[in-house]
Amino acid sequence: MSRVLVIGGSRGIGNNIIKEQLSLGRECVSVSRNGSGIHDNNLQEFNVDVISGDLPDIDNINALVYCPGSIILKPFSQITEDDYKNDFEINVLGAVRCIKKYISIIKSHENASMVLFSTVAVNQGMPFHSSVSVAKAGVEGLSKTLAAEFAPKVRVNCIAPTLTKTDLASRILRNEKIEENIANKHPLKRICEAEDISSMATFLLSEKARSISGQILRVDAGMSTLKI
Numbered sequence: 001m002s003r004v005l006v007i008g009g010s011r012g013i014g015n016n017i018i019k020e021q022l023s024l025g026r027e028c029v030s031v032s033r034n035g036s037g038i039h040d041n042n043l044q045e046f047n048v049d050v051i052s053g054d055l056p057d058i059d060n061i062n063a064l065v066y067c068p069g070s071i072i073l074k075p076f077s078q079i080t081e082d083d084y085k086n087d088f089e090i091n092v093l094g095a096v097r098c099i100k101k102y103i104s105i106i107k108s109h110e111n112a113s114m115v116l117f118s119t120v121a122v123n124q125g126m127p128f129h130s131s132v133s134v135a136k137a138g139v140e141g142l143s144k145t146l147a148a149e150f151a152p153k154v155r156v157n158c159i160a161p162t163l164t165k166t167d168l169a170s171r172i173l174r175n176e177k178i179e180e181n182i183a184n185k186h187p188l189k190r191i192c193e194a195e196d197i198s199s200m201a202t203f204l205l206s207e208k209a210r211s212i213s214g215q216i217l218r219v220d221a222g223m224s225t226l227k228i
């Protein structure tokens with residue numbers, strides 16, 4: 001049995017993960033505020049805000065992917081305590097809430113795993129990222145801790161993408177010139193697409209990743225580790 005719960009399946013990377021899982025013949029459940037626009041008998045959907053709403057009861061899932069996140073970029077002089085609280089809430093507490101709700105069901109199945117999302121800006125210091133980097137550092141710590149706590153039943157891994165072409169990044173990737181400038185800052189000279197990130201999630205959820213847990217996978221066009 002393989003049935004994947006994607007929190008945040010309506011758009012972006014999570015939407016792509018659902019499409020990849022369905023194409024592999026797996027069942028999916030999507031929880032987000034809006035619909036995914038995907039029509040498939042193997043997809044069940046719930047429209048819920050994971051911060052303010054009641055999480056639905058869901059049976060028979062062996063995997064959870066938590067996608068909600070934020071990119072609030074401000075100089076330190078302008079960023080507020082509320083910005084830090086909001087980032088912590090959606091990135092860390094939202095994930096904690098979902099994992100607490102579903103862990104006992106996930107644990108009871110074979111090839112149980114979870115995927116969470118960090119950002120390149122945790123490993124590589126970047127101006128204006130103080131709030132999101134604090135929150136995502138929390139996600140990385142949570143991922144490693146839970147990987148240890150849930151072993152050997154559940155593998156937990158975390159993907160740390162660079163800027164990726166989704167709705168979340170659209171305020172930054174405003175036009176082709178900006179895209180070109182940002183691509184050129186990456187050693188691989190490209191802007192990541194949603195499928196560059198979702199394919200890593202699909203791998204991590206699969207049996208092929210059965211020996212991988214507690215890892216932060218940096219899918220960032222070389223940004224955090226290469227200097228060329």
Ligand SMILES: NC(=O)c1ccc[n+]([C@@H]2O[C@H](COP(=O)([O-])OP(=O)(O)OC[C@H]3O[C@@H](n4cnc5c(N)ncnc54)[C@H](OP(=O)(O)O)[C@@H]3O)[C@@H](O)[C@H]2O)c1
Pocket residue numbers: 007008009010011012013014015031032033034035048049050051066067068069070071090117118119120160161162163164165166167168169
């Ligand atoms: N894109 C990037 O440049 C980038 C870079 C580094 C890290 N990341 C991380 O990668 C992850 C996925 O990013 P993405 O670009 O795919 O984000 P996205 O396009 O904003 O999609 C986020 C998904 O989460 C859902 N969501 C957000 N808030 C929610 C809430 N309160 N309750 C329920 N669902 C909620 C959204 O659906 P609804 O709006 O329908 O609820 C959507 O389906 C995030 O954690 C992000 O921080 C992204």
